[in-house]
Amino acid sequence: MERTTLDLWVGIFVVAGIAALVMLAMKVGNLSTYNMAETYQVHGYFSNIGGLKPKASIKSAGVLVGRVTEIKLDTERYEANVVMSIDKRYQFPKDTFANILTSGLLGEQYIGLMPGGDSEMLRDGEAIKKTQSAVVLEDLIGKFIYSKAEEPAKAK
Numbered sequence: 573m574e575r576t577t578l579d580l581w582v583g584i585f586v587v588a589g590i591a592a593l594v595m596l597a598m599k600v601g602n603l604s605t606y607n608m609a610e611t612y613q614v615h616g617y618f619s620n621i622g623g624l625k626p627k628a629s630i631k632s633a634g635v636l637v638g639r640v641t642e643i644k645l646d647t648e649r650y651e652a653n654v655v656m657s658i659d660k661r662y663q664f665p666k667d668t669f670a671n672i673l674t675s676g677l678l679g680e681q682y683i684g685l686m687p688g689g690d691s692e693m694l695r696d697g698e699a700i701k702k703t704q705s706a707v708v709l710e711d712l713i714g715k716f717i718y719s720k721a722e723e724p725a726k727a728k
Contacts, residue, residue: 610659610660611638611657611658611659611660612657612658612660612694612695612696613641613655613656613657613658613696613697614655614656614658614694614696614697614698614699614700615653615654615655615656615699615700616653616654616656616670616683616699616700616703617646617649617651617652617653617654617699617703618651618652618654618672618703618704618705618706619651619652619705620652620705620706620708621643621652621654621672621681621705621706622672622674622681622705622706622707622708623679623681623706624640624643624654624672624681624682624683624706625640625643625681626640626641626642626643627639627640627641628640628680628681628682628683629680629682629683630656630658630682630683630684630685631682631683631684631685632662632664632684632685632686632687637658637659637662637685638656638657638658638659638662639656639657640654640655640656640657640683641655641656641657642654642655643655654683656670656683663693663694664685664687664693664694665687665688665689665690665691665692665693665694666688666690666692666693666694666698666701667688667689667690667701667702668685668686668687668688668694668700668702669685669686669688669700669702669703669704670683670684670685670700670702670703670704671683671684671686671703671704672684672704672705672706674706674707681706688702
């Protein structure tokens with residue numbers, strides 16, 4: 573094989589490897605392209621969002637239905653106002669529950685939507701009234717330790 577042909581194949585292999593690494597980095601960083609042609613926005617108030625970030629996934633039954641577009645502090649309620657863009661193909665009842673959940677070993681946080689039974693659907697700009705904040709590990713450990721400390725010592 574000629575030197576130039578060998579160099580060409582090595583170059584193609586290197587470019588393919590770099591492209592694979594870029595795709596992997598985007599997948600791990602949750603930056604993969606998700607084109608939603610038509611969306612509607614809803615928002616929810618959470619007392620603690622943990623590590624939730626903009627562009628985080630919104631899933632229902634494990635299916636990606638949208639993305640978090642904005643997170644800001646509501647200075648009147650002193651709660652986090654999370655703005656969510658949901659694909660118009662997926663309509664949710666007004667009594668839908670929004671929970672901040674954690675997935676995977678990396679601890680990626682996302683919003684899980686559990687639909688209720690209301691006949692009316694959420695519309696653009698409305699708020700999800702039933703929300704559950706992120707579980708903070710330090711709070712759970714503290715509650716466990718204090719509950720054990722309050723138990724009376726058992727007689728031996």
